[in-house]
Amino acid sequence: MRFVQFTCKSGGPQHLGVQLEQGGGIVALSKIDSSVPNNLKEFLEGGDDLLNKAKRIVSEAENVTPEAEVKFLAPVTGMDKLACIGLNYADHAKETGEALPERPMVFSKFPSIIIGPTDNIELPTISDEVDWEVELVIVIGKKGKHINKQNAEDYIFGYTVAQDVSARDWQKRLNGGQFLIGKSMDTFCPLGPAVITKDAISDVNNLRVKTWVNGKIKQDSNTRELIFKPPDIVAHLSQFVTLLPGDIILTGTPGGVGVSRNPPEYLKKGDIVETEIEGLGRLQNKCV
Known part of the structure; x- marks a missing residue:
C-alpha cells in the first residue's frame, strides 16, 4: 500500500x-x-x-x-524522532576516503524542516556549500526498545524517499564538527511522495537510488551498497532510544555527492533537484 x-x-x-x-x-x-x-x-x-x-x-x-x-504533502510528519545514518554506502565511503564504519554513525535533523515532494528548497544566506544526498527512509510502525536484529522487521512499517540537503561548511567546519546545524536548516528534508508498506517492496536491498540536478545525473547507485541494512539500523538505534510510530530514519547516501567532486559542486538558486528510488517515487524540488 x-x-x-x-x-x-x-x-x-x-x-x-x-x-x-x-x-x-x-x-x-x-x-x-x-x-x-x-x-x-x-x-x-x-x-x-x-x-x-x-x-x-x-x-x-x-x-x-x-x-x-x-x-x-510530506507523507509523514509530526514524528518524535528524525534520525540519520552517516557514511552507510560502500561507494560513498570509497569516494570520501573513509574506512568502513564498525557500527552505524547516528546523527539527527529537526523534524520541523521536512517539506513536501515538490516544495522549494530554500538556500540559506549563511552557506554557499549546499549539497545533495538521496536517501532511503525507514518509517517505524510500532513502539520498540532493545529490539534484536532478527525481530527488527516487525517494527518497520514501510519506506519512503528523502533528499538529505546538507550545508557542508556548517556540517564539517563551522560547528565544531557537529552535523546538526549543517543538516537542519529550514527546508533541508524534502520527503515523499508516499510511504510504501514493506510488503509492497520486493527487495529493499536491491533498489536503484538516483539524484539529478538540472537533468544531469549526479548519483546513481543501489541499496545493495548499504553497509548497515534496515534491520541492523533499527536494532542499533533502539538500544539507545525508544522508537515510536511515525519515527523516521534516513539510511545514508551513495557516492556522487557534490562535495566529493573535483572541483566540488554545490546547489545554486534556480537549480532543480530530482530524487528517486526505484518503485518508491520521485521528488522534484527547486532551489530558491
Whole structure:
C-alpha cells in the first residue's frame, strides 16, 4: 500500500489516503471514514485495527481521486524522532576516503524542516556549500526498545524517499564538527511522495537510488551498497532510544555527492533537484 498525505488542489483540509499505484488515483481514507486520522503518525499509533480498516476502505472504495487533482504533502510528519545514518554506502565511503564504519554513525535533523515532494528548497544566506544526498527512509510502525536484529522487521512499517540537503561548511567546519546545524536548516528534508508498506517492496536491498540536478545525473547507485541494512539500523538505534510510530530514519547516501567532486559542486538558486528510488517515487524540488 502507498500511503500519502495530501490536499486537493481545489482546496480543503489535509487527508490521509492510499494511492492505488504509482501515478494512480488516491482513496481518501480520512474523508471516507472520519474515524481514520488525517495523518500517518496518528494512523500508525492506531495499530492493526486502523490498518485493517484502511484495507477494507480501499477494497470497497468507489470514489478515487485522480493524482492530477491533489497536492502531495510530506507523507509523514509530526514524528518524535528524525534520525540519520552517516557514511552507510560502500561507494560513498570509497569516494570520501573513509574506512568502513564498525557500527552505524547516528546523527539527527529537526523534524520541523521536512517539506513536501515538490516544495522549494530554500538556500540559506549563511552557506554557499549546499549539497545533495538521496536517501532511503525507514518509517517505524510500532513502539520498540532493545529490539534484536532478527525481530527488527516487525517494527518497520514501510519506506519512503528523502533528499538529505546538507550545508557542508556548517556540517564539517563551522560547528565544531557537529552535523546538526549543517543538516537542519529550514527546508533541508524534502520527503515523499508516499510511504510504501514493506510488503509492497520486493527487495529493499536491491533498489536503484538516483539524484539529478538540472537533468544531469549526479548519483546513481543501489541499496545493495548499504553497509548497515534496515534491520541492523533499527536494532542499533533502539538500544539507545525508544522508537515510536511515525519515527523516521534516513539510511545514508551513495557516492556522487557534490562535495566529493573535483572541483566540488554545490546547489545554486534556480537549480532543480530530482530524487528517486526505484518503485518508491520521485521528488522534484527547486532551489530558491
